[in-house]
Amino acid sequence: MYGELVIINGGAHPALAQEIADCLQTPLHGVEIKKFANENIYVQLRSSVRSRDVFIIQPTCVPVSDSILTLLILIDTVRRDSAGRITAVMPYFAYGRSDKKDQPRTPITARLMADLITTAGADRFLTLDLHASQIAGFFSIPGDEMTTRILLRDHFRNKDLSNSVVVAPDEGASKRARKFAELLDLPLAIIEKRRRDAHTEALTLIGDAAGMDAIIFDDEVDTAGTVCNGAALLKASGARRVFLAATHPLFSPPAIERLQSAGFDEIVVINTVPVPAEKMLPNLTVLPVGSFLAKIIGRIHEGRSVGELINE
Amino acid sequence: MYGELVIINGGAHPALAQEIADCLQTPLHGVEIKKFANENIYVQLRSSVRSRDVFIIQPTCVPVSDSILTLLILIDTVRRDSAGRITAVMPYFAYGRSDKKDQPRTPITARLMADLITTAGADRFLTLDLHASQIAGFFSIPGDEMTTRILLRDHFRNKDLSNSVVVAPDEGASKRARKFAELLDLPLAIIEKRRRDAHTEALTLIGDAAGMDAIIFDDEVDTAGTVCNGAALLKASGARRVFLAATHPLFSPPAIERLQSAGFDEIVVINTVPVPAEKMLPNLTVLPVGSFLAKIIGRIHEGRSVGELINE
């Protein structure tokens, strides 16, 4: 239906791009990406992608601005080289938290990102666990947002979960945590954070965790402040073991310091962004997502249902 | 800066349009809107709006399809009559719940609505309490989403709220309820609904309400099933008085029957959509929003900050 499959590594996560290419038994397409001394990004494909079905693998992770611009420039390159179809594969989509005007006189950067990607020339997008599912509606092009919840569910199903609770670390995470609780057939608790005055804020555990194993569930681990405070509250509330499960391991400073002292029994994340060796904590489990993404890409390429992959 | 102010009644809520016009001391602009025998909607302005600054007041409420198409046709009419600027004022924005693909192979109708309004020719939008704030990002045109929370807060501040709790009737409402709880400096509880099997679902109160006055808070009252079940749960959990506060009084069948037997001490809503006489329950309070909208429209017309109106 479309031209031959082409996988391009955008440079932000070479290991994942390779993982996907290996699963699809397709070599990564040759591309030179470099930065000139004036910091302008240069891209050149080593061979033509004319009429091909091109997937660019690029989580828009650290260095964020460079990852985004490289993705946009790659799309332009591939489009002007007359690709048949271009899919921007963003296992992690930056600026997801800028999805509404929480404060006055602010941007909606997530919408801007969707528009920039469309303007550059992408025909489709593919992404995982958006911060809010509404962000998929920011795109005017069609695409697929998939969730890695089932990968995390499979991991936890191997544990003894009798007498456990899933905990949303803040109200924003409650819908997401509830879906995970349902998958594991566990009760739900929610932590509410409220500002007391200019300097202090108080946490309240809404629901029960005493004597239970608690799984804090969120879409990403950024600076880890919220989840580490949550872990402390849960321990203070009498929780037994405390786990942390999340999709995107951003681990922005000082996440690692905080996580090292937070006393989680296990931290489970997905490799949607690279986790460098120095951040590989002993209690950290990184689940690979390459095979899952490869299956999705394969189905998109062949024009087969993606939903069937997860029994939808 | 812009031409003379013009307020047009789109027909879905004449009383509110009149309220706004009265506050702005501007007569409603003459317009004929009718349906032919073949159900095609006909619109004709009685006089020209060339170069004027036009605001069309049209909540997209029942009859929903007609309200939407009338709004679109009005925008086209005003645009082809060479208006200087066109603002679609939708105090209630239909299809807000279709803001993401909760299920596979479904539309994102809220985004579609935003695109249709833009295509018809609106330059701006103005709306109140979207089901999700991300919907504002579905619009490519600029606009203002305002909240009526402060109107509801002012109403409840006149009550004795010592020993009260704000209750989110489901997880989706938890962020919204938390903001209201903060405004009133009250604690928060959340009701979790979970499907047990194909026929039954169980409600759980996460948090505490025993011996307290409870204010269920949501953005709209549709068929009222969730809030009435919530009220029953709260009573069973030992709550004293139970209030219901929400912005949009949709009251879709069988809302009135349910609300009549639910035993709320008071139901407080905003007149963003019409509440016909037969739905005016004895314990229902409808707060007028016309003056608030008029102030916003006045500021938009004059090019003054809207945020200042609510001390942002």
Next chain:
Amino acid sequence: MYGELVIINGGAHPALAQEIADCLQTPLHGVEIKKFANENIYVQLRSSVRSRDVFIIQPTCVPVSDSILTLLILIDTVRRDSAGRITAVMPYFAYGRSDKKDQPRTPITARLMADLITTAGADRFLTLDLHASQIAGFFSIPGDEMTTRILLRDHFRNKDLSNSVVVAPDEGASKRARKFAELLDLPLAIIEKRRRDAHTEALTLIGDAAGMDAIIFDDEVDTAGTVCNGAALLKASGARRVFLAATHPLFSPPAIERLQSAGFDEIVVINTVPVPAEKMLPNLTVLPVGSFLAKIIGRIHEGRSVGELINE
């Protein structure tokens, strides 16, 4: 060339959708379309249409606003489910009479409709006997407007047409009637309607019908006032038999009452919109168009000339 053929019933005319699907030996694609209590329309495809060549059958007939919005929402659904190509098949296109500003300060709703359909994501349109052929030019997407005149011609060719005349019921229909007269090699007469004062209007027969069989020809029968008045004038002018031939049987009230007493020898229409049982007058002949549309759709799907079908 394109993915597998998919026919979707938009709900406005299930019988015609089934007729088309049967002719194409393709089952109708499963889709759930319903209205919630709040009148929001809900759509979900039962299985994926990814990469398929989708045709949505939806005349925008009564209930008009719902038919239009359902069509738009279906297009969005199918687009976001990654269809390969989407064709909006509208055997009847509403708002065709709003194709120009006959009056000042009115919309051009037919253009608006074309833009809405494009915005929702249709790649093509297919329609029959537009009120004015210029409306095809309102679409920026390519498409096919076909005429059912040959179906009507074939029907009348079976009659004795010696000493007959084709009559345009008003000036707007004169070009259309002339083409039909040419197909049957008959002379043409035109009825002119002119307003005498605020309350009365006079009809004039331009041309001759005395002692002849007259076939009033128009694109649609709406409230039937014009054609019934025309029939009376023709009888008064000495016409023998009077037939009515038209494509779209809208039969808006009080069409049926008028037609019952108008004394047509036969009324011949096409089933571009449903004719409910209670409107099936004894002298009414409804010609099926499903096979014709199926042949067109088949050719579009296969990338073959559609004009060849009618020897163009």
Next chain:
Amino acid sequence: MYGELVIINGGAHPALAQEIADCLQTPLHGVEIKKFANENIYVQLRSSVRSRDVFIIQPTCVPVSDSILTLLILIDTVRRDSAGRITAVMPYFAYGRSDKKDQPRTPITARLMADLITTAGADRFLTLDLHASQIAGFFSIPGDEMTTRILLRDHFRNKDLSNSVVVAPDEGASKRARKFAELLDLPLAIIEKRRRDAHTEALTLIGDAAGMDAIIFDDEVDTAGTVCNGAALLKASGARRVFLAATHPLFSPPAIERLQSAGFDEIVVINTVPVPAEKMLPNLTVLPVGSFLAKIIGRIHEGRSVGELINE
């Protein structure tokens, strides 16, 4: 409301541009328009139009391709010089007859023209007596289509019109002619042209003209074949005097030869396109439209209703 008024002569009809500028008491804005030896058109404004309200006067008449391209290049020039608003004033709009696919595999050039003008950067259009009013709907930008019928009516009102008839020279002109007949309170007749075989076609007069003064009414006089044949038919049908009234005096060859021998008592047209001296037949009256256009432009510039000008 807008910047200062600027009138630019696009070169296709300098006399009319000057007429308009004189009526508006505004000098024509300096602009150099020339063709290089390689036939590329060159445009340069002599002074800046930054923020001004610019009207470009350019009927797209002979030389048609040059007139169109000059208009497009002028719009681009004015837009890139940062004009505040740009109105394309096309008293005659070419390609009006290519407004639908009368034949298979043809373009809809009138829609294309509307899109080209929009793409070049026009904010509005202003035109007179389009071949079909639907063409106004081809534009996605707002604009004004005005009719010169009242100028023609005023001219004929000075004649003795007792026992007169307005005649549409073909079916396509019947709606237009009927409106003119109504303005003068005269009856209507229509000439039908039908192809008999590959070489001959027959004209039929539908209606009556014997012993009457006949006014053939059309939107334009192109090669004048249709109207001259119509005049002959009318004379043969016993008409007394025969007049010709039309808006656009295209007079394409061999119009002048035909008109010279057609024996019209008077030919009345509007100067929407230039009539060179050698085409000024003795029985030709050219009514000036500059003052009418100037009044419209003045109202558009000041943001006042244009419809009021003609008592709409």
Next chain:
Amino acid sequence: MYGELVIINGGAHPALAQEIADCLQTPLHGVEIKKFANENIYVQLRSSVRSRDVFIIQPTCVPVSDSILTLLILIDTVRRDSAGRITAVMPYFAYGRSDKKDQPRTPITARLMADLITTAGADRFLTLDLHASQIAGFFSIPGDEMTTRILLRDHFRNKDLSNSVVVAPDEGASKRARKFAELLDLPLAIIEKRRRDAHTEALTLIGDAAGMDAIIFDDEVDTAGTVCNGAALLKASGARRVFLAATHPLFSPPAIERLQSAGFDEIVVINTVPVPAEKMLPNLTVLPVGSFLAKIIGRIHEGRSVGELINE
């Protein structure tokens, strides 16, 4: 991948269109292109191009305005006939010199042309030796700009080029000339033109040509003033033989007169535009480009790399 290949002759250069069709062993697709008496251009395809992969051959050469409008109308025709893909093949692209605002208050007509072609509905462009390569970036659609330098190089390689120099006739041509010099491994010289006063300008040869064979190299020969003056300067500077090499033989008046007396040893151009018999000077060599274009078109049609054709 795409539908069957279709080559359409746009009328500006029938011989080249035929040359291309012959090389591709495809008959030219039947199309009627004519001008009505009112100078409106009429287009009709003789058979359908539905779903086909259409290439329209149309250098936008003399008559320039007609060539451009015919191209645009052809694209609209082919698009509305539902072509699968449309490529505008412009071996010569007019208005290339209007690629920037060299003077204030001028247009950027080359960008306008790119936008017009896109608006009309082209999916791709294919062109040769743009006046500035940046013009390719004026297109928002993908496309291919190829150079004929290798054809010219192959021609000159057959000559004795020991002791030769490539000469840029002005600074604007210096980059282009340098690339040609590199291809032939020859030194470069540049002619600088400077205005002395309102009436005279002086030429300076920067670099050396005494005793050498000189090849003046440019992208086009327009009125030939610059290159003929350059030839005179070179002779005066002691050059031996003087050649002229250029891609586009526009030969606008008075080019032929100038070239006849300029004394070039040979003038070598490419047939990107027609060279009529009366311009076939004895010392003129016209290299055919049809085979080169046919190879490129073949590769585009088959989805194969075009760069490989020239060993990129």
Next chain:
Amino acid sequence: MYGELVIINGGAHPALAQEIADCLQTPLHGVEIKKFANENIYVQLRSSVRSRDVFIIQPTCVPVSDSILTLLILIDTVRRDSAGRITAVMPYFAYGRSDKKDQPRTPITARLMADLITTAGADRFLTLDLHASQIAGFFSIPGDEMTTRILLRDHFRNKDLSNSVVVAPDEGASKRARKFAELLDLPLAIIEKRRRDAHTEALTLIGDAAGMDAIIFDDEVDTAGTVCNGAALLKASGARRVFLAATHPLFSPPAIERLQSAGFDEIVVINTVPVPAEKMLPNLTVLPVGSFLAKIIGRIHEGRSVGELINE
């Protein structure tokens, strides 16, 4: 004409933003710009810019990706805060050298940048000395490209320029250098660089510099390799003093090291990008451009001709 003037510092060049604001006697508008720990850029305006005429000062200089994204996010912020008009002021426009496909399978990033800025919502652009003037044509929005050549001319006019020559450091700079030479009424020389083999390239001076003062002129000083090699060649060719004049002082590594040892008598640049203290070489003169930009902005704001400022 437009709302009140607002100047926003985009953060890439605070000193220049302040310089401009001071000249316009307008305080910089309050805005918070920061980077979160996850490197997402956050923007919030301290007060509303509703209906204002906003100019965002942001050369897209080092850190380039951040400067670009901050500009785009600022535009979105200002647009969603309902600014009346938004002008992106980019005294230096990055990616200017990616203005064409010099190599196969590369992007045209400069066009992409123009599209991104437009998509974000800018109404206009303002920039200085683009690498190629054609880049202005990459923008679909109107704007102003101005040159700082007259500032550099004024600086050099104060020197003794008898017996001087302007030198283009490569062919790409020859047009630009020639214009500067004309401004100073000096002769021109050009340096040609040609690759000899994979490792060495040879420079040739086309023209004469022996015994003369030479001014190397370019649009920017990036890594300074070309200009320093040029200086060495000029000295070797017998030049007396060697100056360097350029607009944009990028000074990318190892520019400073090279310039320190190149022996220029003076290096003269414009402060379109910041020159940090450690790069302030003793022989470096940085001319301020704030006053020039302020005058342009003032004229744009007031709707007055900008060309008049430089006597165009």
